[in-house]
Amino acid sequence: xxxxxxxxxxxxxxxxxxxxxxxxxxxxxxxxxxxxxxxxxxxxxxxxxxxxxxxxxxxxxxxxxxxxxxxxxxxxxxxxxxxxxxxxxxxxxxxxxxxxxxxxxxxxxxxxxxxxxxxxxxxxxxxxxxxxxxxxxxxxxxxxxxxxxxxxxxxxxxxxxxxxxxxxxxxxxxxxxxxxxxxxxxxxxxxxxxxxxxxxxxxxxxxxxxxxxxx
Amino acid sequence: xxxxxxxxxxxxxxxxxxxxxxxxxxxxxxxxxxxxxxxxxxxxxxxxxxxxxxxxxxxxxxxxxxxxxxxxxxxxxxxxxxxxxxxxxxxxxxxxxxxxxxxxxxxxxxxxxxxxxxxxxxxxxxxxxxxxxxxxxxxxxxxxxxxxxxxxxxxxxxxxxxxxxxxxxxxxxxxxxxxxxxxxxxxxxxxxxxxxxxxxxxxxxxxxxxxxxxx
DNA sequence: CTGTGTAATGGACAATCGTCCATTAAGCAA
DNA sequence: TTGCTTAATGGACGATTGTCCATTACACAG
Numbered sequence: 001x002x003x004x005x006x007x008x009x010x011x012x013x014x015x016x017x018x019x020x021x022x023x024x025x026x027x028x029x030x031x032x033x034x035x036x037x038x039x040x041x042x043x044x045x046x047x048x049x050x051x052x053x054x055x056x057x058x059x060x061x062x063x064x065x066x067x068x069x070x071x072x073x074x075x076x077x078x079x080x081x082x083x084x085x086x087x088x089x090x091x092x093x094x095x096x097x098x099x100x101x102x103x104x105x106x107x108x109x110x111x112x113x114x115x116x117x118x119x120x121x122x123x124x125x126x127x128x129x130x131x132x133x134x135x136x137x138x139x140x141x142x143x144x145x146x147x148x149x150x151x152x153x154x155x156x157x158x159x160x161x162x163x164x165x166x167x168x169x170x171x172x173x174x175x176x177x178x179x180x181x182x183x184x185x186x187x188x189x190x191x192x193x194x195x196x197x198x199x200x201x202x203x204x205x206x207x208x209x210x211x212x213x214x215x
Numbered sequence: 216x217x218x219x220x221x222x223x224x225x226x227x228x229x230x231x232x233x234x235x236x237x238x239x240x241x242x243x244x245x246x247x248x249x250x251x252x253x254x255x256x257x258x259x260x261x262x263x264x265x266x267x268x269x270x271x272x273x274x275x276x277x278x279x280x281x282x283x284x285x286x287x288x289x290x291x292x293x294x295x296x297x298x299x300x301x302x303x304x305x306x307x308x309x310x311x312x313x314x315x316x317x318x319x320x321x322x323x324x325x326x327x328x329x330x331x332x333x334x335x336x337x338x339x340x341x342x343x344x345x346x347x348x349x350x351x352x353x354x355x356x357x358x359x360x361x362x363x364x365x366x367x368x369x370x371x372x373x374x375x376x377x378x379x380x381x382x383x384x385x386x387x388x389x390x391x392x393x394x395x396x397x398x399x400x401x402x403x404x405x406x407x408x409x410x411x412x413x414x415x416x417x418x419x420x421x422x423x424x425x426x427x428x429x430x
Numbered sequence: 431c432t433g434t435g436t437a438a439t440g441g442a443c444a445a446t447c448g449t450c451c452a453t454t455a456a457g458c459a460a
Numbered sequence: 461t462t463g464c465t466t467a468a469t470g471g472a473c474g475a476t477t478g479t480c481c482a483t484t485a486c487a488c489a490g
Contacts, residue, residue, distance in 0.1 A: 009439075032338065034248070037477065038477075039478095050479095052479095119248075131397070167406070168411070174393045175390035195379050195380075199418055205417075231468090262469090
């Protein structure tokens with residue numbers, strides 16, 4: 001019937017699962033979550049229509065699995081970059097900032113997925129869970145560092161300050177992501193990092209010296 | 216055209232146009248932009264199916280008109296609140312912060328619409344235009360105030376600083392909106408305002424004294 | 431080889447999407 | 461009233477949505 005069809009039924013369930021997740025994330029990144037339909041995903045993964053129901057039971061579960069995978073991607077890269085730095089509190093905070101603004105983590109693909117999944121989280125509790133987990137881990141990373149930076153051992157007052165500075169730093173980062181999403185080509189990672197450092201140097205003087213290095 | 220004559224009920228093109236826009240924004244706020252279909256909008260506005268095509272020509276144009284209306288809502292309320300304050304630079308900045316975090320402007324309805332339209336702006340240039348216009352006006356408001364606050368008349372250096380502080384302030388506000396959207400019930404407007412003020416007081420010492428006055 | 435179980439296929443299916451138009455209803459001029 | 465204009469209706473239409481399943485293809489045990 002067919003002479004040279006290289007695409008016969010390749011049997012590899014685990015790889016196909018991963019292929020579907022990747023296709024889903026790529027689709028959300030490129031055409032948005034509204035256009036990420038079963039047909040679009042299947043076409044991208046070059047698999048058959050029934051695969052999604054077979055492996056995930058429905059579109060919702062596939063989206064949730066994709067959110068989990070995306071969260072993993074984030075922390076794998078974050079941990080990789082953090083492993084390269086020393087572990088003083090100020091260094092850790094700066095390293096997190098740099099990583100969160102690095103091209104490997106902050107790019108057009110990731111902001112589009114981030115935005116799409118954030119919206120979907122309101123109606124899919126499973127996705128909300130993964131978003132929340134991601135946020136909490138980042139927050140405790142930064143919060144611990146500010147605790148150590150402000151007072152050793154931390155006092156009630158220093159902890160209160162650390163908490164507020166942590167929330168402010170996270171808000172700054174999230175705001176920068178929004179900025180990047182709305183104007184990807186006008187955005188400057190260096191400017192963003194400099195602004196955040198300026199603010200941190202303001203609230204905690206002397207710990208984030210920036211100006212020394214020539215640019 | 217005329218001042219009175221609002222007796223008619225079934226026939227009122229201008230009112231129906233407005234009704235459709237309101238229904239669209241309400242739908243985006245409550246069920247998300249994906250579920251905001253022609254049927255959903257019509258059902259909400261209690262009008263007939265053909266009205267959208269009649270008055271707007273299509274769903275895309277209705278969304279764009281809704282984005283314009285939403286942008287108006289924002290600035291009408293912002294201007295109203297700003298009119299109540301004195302016009303010293305520091306007071307202006309604080310007033311903008313307070314307004315942007317006030318229940319009239321920052322609420323579950325507005326963040327949901329804001330998020331939904333931001334995502335749609337990638338595929339509908341008309342919507343992107345209104346988002347951009349809104350952002351630019353807010354930015355110049357804050358930037359002008361920082362310019363005046365830092366140096367009178369502004370110097371090249373003070374303008375550079377004002378620009379970065381402006382971008383940082385906007386990022387903080389946008390981050391707070393994201394925070395509010397993801398955890399509406401855990402969010403505290405007072406804490407958010409205090410954090411931003413703390414950061415501003417850090418980068419520009421002495422201009423944003425917080426705890427002293429309550430009025 | 432044949433038999434058995436599972437991976438994979440791709441179309442059937444009802445529901446819903448957005449667009450569009452033939453028809454009806456309402457206001458105004460005569 | 462009669463005629464004319466336009467707002468408004470609501471269903472037809474083809475395309476597409478997500479779900480599901482009867483069928484087929486494959487790997488391996490025997």
